[in-house]
Amino acid sequence: MCGDASAPPTLLRLSGSNFAPTAELKCHVADVEAVAASAASDFQTPATFVSWGEVACNAPRRAAAAAAFISVTQDGTRWASPRPLTYFTPPSVLRISPAAADLRTAVPLRLEASHLFARANNLLCLLT
Numbered sequence: 001m002c003g004d005a006s007a008p009p010t011l012l013r014l015s016g017s018n019f020a021p022t023a024e025l026k027c028h029v030a031d032v033e034a035v036a037a038s039a040a041s042d043f044q045t046p047a048t049f050v051s052w053g054e055v056a057c058n059a060p061r062r063a064a065a066a067a068a069f070i071s072v073t074q075d076g077t078r079w080a081s082p083r084p085l086t087y088f089t090p091p092s093v094l095r096i097s098p099a100a101a102d103l104r105t106a107v108p109l110r111l112e113a114s115h116l117f118a119r120a121n122n123l124l125c126l127l128t
Contacts, residue, residue, distance in 0.1 A: 009058035013050070014072060016080065021049035024076035027057035029085060032067040047072060062087045089115040 012027070019025070025047040043060040050056055055072060069082035094112045101107040111125065 009061060011056055012059050012070070012085075013054055013056050014047075014070070014083075015054055016072065017053055019049060019052055019055050019072075020074050022074045024074060025049055025055060026073050026076065027055070027059075028071045028073065028079060028082075029060055030069050030082070032069065059085070065089045091115045 014027070027045050027047045029043045029045075045057050045060070047055040047057040057072075059070075064087075066087045068085045068087065070085040071079040071082045073079045092114050094114060095110075097110040097112075098107065101109075109125075
């Protein structure tokens with residue numbers, strides 16, 4: 001998820017089991033630092049029942065990349081075990097080399113980018 005506070009909320013689809021369409025169905029997001037310090041930096045939002053195995057909810061906006069946890073409740077008091085949730089700054093291409101190439105020839109491209117993920121070897125590019 002993007003760490004841009006001006007961006008619209010991100011719809012999260014959470015997979016699990018035994019979800020029920022209750023009036024108290026909610027998601028809870030807490031920052032990792034707040035959880036470690038037992039501080040109140042929580043966000044609760046209504047969740048939407050999609051199926052017995054899926055619910056959807058909006059994640060709160062963040063101004064910067066952050067680690068958090070997300071949990072779900074069906075009754076407003078008992079919460080499922082928290083699962084990791086990562087806010088990230090999207091990658092940005094800084095330079096492409098070569099800037100032009102013959103379309104009939106396979107040419108390796110060199111991309112320089114910022115904010116790449118730790119698993120950059122899984123990076124895919126779409127050239128249009």
